[in-house]
Amino acid sequence: MALDPRANVEPEAPPDFSLQTSFGDDLKYFPYQLRGECEDLEAYEPGGFHPVHLGDIYDGRYKVVHKLGFGGFSTVWLARDSASDKWAALKIVVANESSTYETRSVDSDHSVVLESEFFDVATRKFWIAGPNGHHLCLVYPVLGPDLSRLSKGIHTRFKPESAKALMLQAAQALSVLHAEGLCHGDFTASNIAVRLKDDFHAFNEEKFLEVFGRPRTDPVRPYSEESPEPHAPRYIVEALDFLSSSSNLLCERICVIDFDQSFTATSAPTKLGTPAKYLAIEVAVGEHASPASDVWALGCAIFRVRSGEDLFFDYDTNSPADVLQQIVKTVGDLPDRWKETRFDEDGNPTKDQGEPFWALEETRPLEDGVHEILDEPQGLFIDQNGAPQDPAVADPAPPQFESDGPPRVPYTEAYSGMLWKPTAVCVDGGYFAAYSDESDEMLKAFPKMAESEAAQLVDLLSKIFEYDPAKRVAAKQLIGHPWFGHSQRKRKRVD
Incomplete structure (x- = not known):
């Protein structure tokens, strides 16, 4: 069964955007109407994303079937390779970054990355000429979702044992890199993916659509009356939800991806393109990155995967100065040598005249953050005290909106050993819809x-969040830590 590239593109009745037109003064496009997150529509412009449509064929062999994900510098698409009759992931880099993207990555130059089970590298590359410029396209093996998508606030969490097993592998992967004098530079939960079982790779296109259904799309609507083309696609595509499958296609085996910020330990930069919430403290104040900076990022990823939350993040943590405030709030006062660090208007450390750092008055010690991590209750129906409730007595409130329904549906039995969904838990008849004062009480x-x-976990993270990089624990020393359980435990698949 061929995929109709125009299927599910034009809605029967367009949503009413009358309440959103006030935002059109600075933006080119109306917000998309999809449940899942998508790439920034405003980045479809010269130098930005390449517009992709379902059914497009690239390099004469790769047919686009679905979207796998996106980042600040690329979109990633699931494609069927007619030359090999296998699945492939196409990473299409924004035009402005394409010419330098390859030179920033050290992955293909080192055998440890090519040969290790913890990493995958591009198998092919080619260039795409489009309306927004020339784009580098890298071809990768297809992987499952990244860990940040599977550990996301009230929406989805890992079971404790799965979190430990996955992050043990992350520590092992980092140890392998560092032993070869390499640093990843962007070791976030978003850059650690889970591998897929052989069942997925055996799907043909017809079976894939039978299992996952057609991609969810939404037309791209400019605020002007002009067509979104050629710079933007006709419609935007929601990323594939692997968890919508009735059978578990995910392995408890990780793969570290995205080496575009990687560097050798002998050529360390003072700035990294990693999200601020993962920046090691020494990089946040303008010092050189190092293997120790990767270890700091690993600690941030461990907290995210175990808790579903980011440790050093508030709603506006976007710069080194911002994350430094969160670090001091959690770990403690800065050493004297860093207290005079100044920051420019964008929050980046500067040696020129700038604003001095100032700490927040509030504190939230690391111990408190760890002890507040929530775990799964004994059942899907509980009272305000956490005691199990009879579903017949709980009297769940009906969804207010159609979009409220899916979050209330627990994961299928196939995923129950790996993941759980806080939004599927009914507390005294109520469900989580979003963070609010009411939801805080429910939590x-x-x-x-x-x-x-x-x-x-406090002991582990305290060793990682050591301010002095020279005293910070090394990745190889973390592997035997008791929080991970048996350091040599076999990785298992959850069937």
């Missing part, structure tokens, strides 16, 4: 992390 009904595990 109190959830059990907290066991004291024994909390003590181990």
